[in-house]
């Protein structure tokens with residue numbers, strides 16, 4: 001894993017934290033995020049990839065979250081963004097996990113989908129653009145909406161259980177590398193600190209030396225002036 005992707009993982013964590021304060025905060029679509037998106041996608045199993053990136057649909061009643069009623073949060077399996085809460089989950093009998101609203105108004109985006117001769121509204125993750133499912137207007141109160149999702153692109157965490165975001169993004173080896181880099185950086189900082197201390201001591205010594213030289217110079221000027229005076233007096237007496 002490149003240094004950039006390790007840095008990005010850290011950046012991603014900061015991004016997650018920032019999102020709690022400003023949900024509109026989104027990663028910019030630049031080369032850097034393209035690189036990390038490719039990194040996320042490379043870790044996906046084939047079926048999840050086919051749903052998330054090729055808009056396929058899992059077989060009804062096949063997904064692990066279809067009948068799950070446990071209390072917790074549902075995240076994007078690709079980028080770990082918080083997408084849905086168990087409070088809005090309901091039994092739709094459709095064969096896919098269904099929610100009457102998303103976790104917040106910024107977590108998902110919708111767009112028109114006219115594939116297979118149907119007019120539907122596709123739901124995608126607002127952060128990584130992965131296909132999640134569709135939204136219909138035959139849901140229960142209070143929204144009347146039915147977010148019909150694919151289990152395979154979701155990741156569930158029980159209430160009180162936080163996703164290890166760094167762990168999800170980095171493999172075990174990569175995490176060890178990151179820890180080692182941290183130790184190396186710490187040693188480097190200590191080394192730099194002691195160099196700084198030595199340099200400070202050297203500067204103090206240099207300052208003392210410069211003061212001594214300046215004092216000597218002043219004394220020499222005084223001596224020279226006195227010698228000049230003596231020469232002048234001698235010249236006067238000779239005249």
Ligand SMILES: [Zn+2]
Pocket residue numbers: 076077078079080081125126127128129130
């Ligand atoms: Zn996502």
